[in-house]
Amino acid sequence: MCKGLATLPATCLKSAKDIKHKISFLLQKPEPQAAEQKHSKERAAAASAAAKRLPTATEVEKWKESFNHVMSSETGRTVFTSFLKSEFSQENIDFWMACEDYKKTSPAKLAARARKIYQQYVEADAPNEVNLDAATRDETRQSVDNACPSCFDRAQKVIYTLMEKDSYRRFLNSKLMNALSQSFHQENIAKKNCNLLESSRLLAGGA
Template identity: 75%
Template sequence: MCKGLATLPATCLKSAKDIKHKISFLLQKPEPQAADQKLMKVNTTAAAAAAAAAKRVPTAAEVGKWKESFSHMMSSETGRMVFTSFLKSEFSEENMDFWVACEDYKKTSPSKRSTQAKQIYQQYVEADAPHEVNLDAVTREETKQNVENACPSCFGEAQKMIYTLMEKDSYRRFLNSKVMQKLCQNATAQEKKNCDCAENRQALTGGA
């Protein structure tokens, strides 16, 4: 076998080596960084959850709770998704994004707290941030100082202010919006459909 290879033209041997080199390169091609893979997985999961929440028709009881108080709606994942859609129509979804980021930050491990605090501050709090939320100068400066220590409650006052802003401003318009009217109609229609199905099953069972 070795003798046969030796008799091959030099160009053939060079081509074979080139192919071998390319195959080795492809096999050794580095995988995406673990952090990037994790981020992609988190984003995909979040997008899937958001899509599922958006497609699900809330019950009349759920919608009733959302109308009852802002806190009820904020404690519901589906409620937050619906309200975020409304905020997007008003170009103020950064308020919800900031509030959610603050909630996630509270669960962050101490080793990652400093990095995440700076990211949230740069994204939403500092002047001219990409998604700057509406905070007064005192709260903005206080938050800036808190971020240097990165304690679990460093965004406490800022988050509270944005929560109140959404409750007193956007939420009131949301209650009178076409979005809420549509929700009530869909929930009522779904409830009636469920009742009709239940009655039909009962009639069939009784007839059997």
């Protein structure tokens, strides 16, 4: 922090600080689903680490460009998960991530893991049932009976598209994204004022 920052208007600093507290609160790490806890420790740890830092302005601008940028970023997925949690549709990204983890499962454990994912997210009246059409649900059920690394590919793609076409659009206009943008705006103002104060101090000292 520059020396002149302490002399910035108190309202400006308080506003930026309040926004950051609000963002940190909104990014609280969601609790993992009970049936998925054993298989999501690494994912939960990574999400927790991502939630401990605020995204940069560059990251947020990337997220605005495409949904792919959100999903390919650990911090992006954490922020998007927080948004889905506020909409009570967290099961979509949980399922997508479970499918990603499943592809890394050893062959000996594929069948058991596939059955757990199917029972948790896919079958009718599952605890965290995702919104799949009947044909995709039936195809997935048949694939799970002969478990292979790609047996959830179609269902995962359907949910990805659903998030991209529906939730992502609302995410871009959400309070969370607006808070992030506002935070960067306040920081830019503070930095500009700080630079002006430093320049004035140097000029005054050299006069």
